Structures are given as structure tokens and as C-alpha cells.
Amino acid sequence: xxxxxxxxxxxxxxxxxxxxxxxxxxxxxxxxxxxxxxxxxxxxxxxxxxxxxxxxxxxxxxxxxxxx
Amino acid sequence: xxxxxxxxxxxxxxxxxxxxxxxxxxxxxxxxxxxxxxxxxxxxxxxxxxxxxxxxxxxxxxxxxxxxxxxxxxxxxxxxxxxxxxxxxxxxxxxxxxxxxxxxxxxxxxxxxxxxxxxxxxxxxxxxxxxxxxxxxxxxxxxxxxxxxxxx
Numbered sequence: 001x002x003x004x005x006x007x008x009x010x011x012x013x014x015x016x017x018x019x020x021x022x023x024x025x026x027x028x029x030x031x032x033x034x035x036x037x038x039x040x041x042x043x044x045x046x047x048x049x050x051x052x053x054x055x056x057x058x059x060x061x062x063x064x065x066x067x068x
Numbered sequence: 069x070x071x072x073x074x075x076x077x078x079x080x081x082x083x084x085x086x087x088x089x090x091x092x093x094x095x096x097x098x099x100x101x102x103x104x105x106x107x108x109x110x111x112x113x114x115x116x117x118x119x120x121x122x123x124x125x126x127x128x129x130x131x132x133x134x135x136x137x138x139x140x141x142x143x144x145x146x147x148x149x150x151x152x153x154x155x156x157x158x159x160x161x162x163x164x165x166x167x168x169x170x171x172x173x174x175x176x177x178x179x180x181x182x183x184x185x186x187x188x189x190x191x192x193x194x195x196x197x198x199x200x201x202x203x204x205x206x207x208x209x210x211x212x213x214x215x216x217x218x219x220x
Contacts, residue, residue, distance in 0.1 A: 050201030
């Protein structure tokens with residue numbers, strides 16, 4: 001019985017074994033947005049990065065009314 | 069009971085629904101809601117309050133699974149109001165998959181493809197690059213304090 005093959009990850013360097021890359025997720029939180037980085041490094045090289053942005057608040061227009 | 073001066077809340081909702089026209093207006097093909105898109109822009113672009121229409125200038129290049137013009141906005145929830153604020157928010161997030169961006173980008177322009185690509189709003193989120201990955205924009209809660217577009 002053979003061992004299962006190591007899972008592969010699709011990267012900018014092609015499909016490479018998942019256990020050969022370093023996973024480095026990160027968050028960036030500001031009043032305007034919250035951003036999640038899903039990063040994978042091969043050595044020092046960034047080979048895969050997904051980003052997910054949450055907009056916590058949209059834009060507002062203040063309606064002004066004149067008076068007689 | 070006394071009268072109070074106010075811009076009617078129903079009018080604010082009507083603005084989002086295109087009901088009033090104080091100037092010359094457009095001819096609509098039907099009473100259906102317009103169609104909108106989100107396009108992504110490089111950090112070198114200059115979008116802002118003065119942007120009037122979608123332009124490919126400064127847009128993320130149509131490569132790496134990004135199509136020029138961007139993604140369609142899902143619009144299944146009609147504008148409404150709470151208190152004296154009218155609001156509207158896309159009813160779903162938008163995602164670009166299997167993307168490698170042509171450069172760093174930091175803004176999404178929402179525009180109206182039913183009305184000659186007229187600009188609606190610019191939303192910024194800091195410099196972002198995608199490498200063999202996905203990019204998603206998740207919408208805020210659709211209410212009077214956080215909705216994507218609000219008229220207070």
C-alpha cells in the first residue's frame with residue numbers, strides 16, 4: 001500500500017507541495033475597511049496571496065434643505 | 069401638532085429609486101432596476117468625488133482572470149429607509165477568483181451600466197495585490213448607519 005501523495009497548492013510557481021510553503025495570514029483593521037490576507041511563502045518569495053476586504057460602513061450623503 | 073421643516077424621508081428613498089428629476093432626465097427602457105458593476109483601480113489612478121463615469125484608464129489590466137469593466141453588482145434588495153435616512157446596499161459580496169492582479173490596486177468604482185456607465189461611488193481599501201488567489205469585497209450591513217449608500 002502506497003502513501004497518499006502530498007496535497008498540492010496552486011501558486012505563481014505552479015502546483016507545489018503544501019508542506020513546502022509557509023502560511024502567513026494577516027489582518028489589517030482600519031475605520032474604512034478590514035482586510036484579511038491569506039499568504040503563502042516559498043522561502044522568502046510570496047507565491048500565493050488572496051485578500052478579502054470587508055467594508056464596515058458605506059458612504060453617506062447629507063441631504064440639506066434650504067429655508068425661506 | 070405642529071408642522072416641522074424637513075426633507076421628506078420618502079423623497080430620499082425616491083432619489084435612490086430615480087423617481088424625481090429636477091433637471092433633464094434619461095429615457096428608461098423599463099421600470100426595472102438599473103444594473104451596476106464594481107471595477108478595480110490601480111493605486112496610480114485618481115478616482116474620487118469628481119469621477120463622473122467609468123473609465124478603463126487606471127483600471128486593473130484585463131489579465132489574470134480580471135475582465136475589463138469588473139464584476140456585476142448583485143441587487144436584490146430595494147432601497148428603503150429607517151428613521152430619516154434612506155439607504156441601499158448590494159445584496160451579495162463580489163469575488164474575483166484565480167486572480168493575479170496586474171499591479172497594486174486600492175479602489176473599487178461602482179457605476180451604472182444601464183445609464184452610460186455613470187459613476188456612483190468610489191470605495192478604497194488600501195494597497196492590495198493578488199497572486200494566484202482570490203479577491204473579495206464583502207458588503208456592510210444594509211441599515212441606516214452602515215449601508216453602502218445612505219442619504220441622511
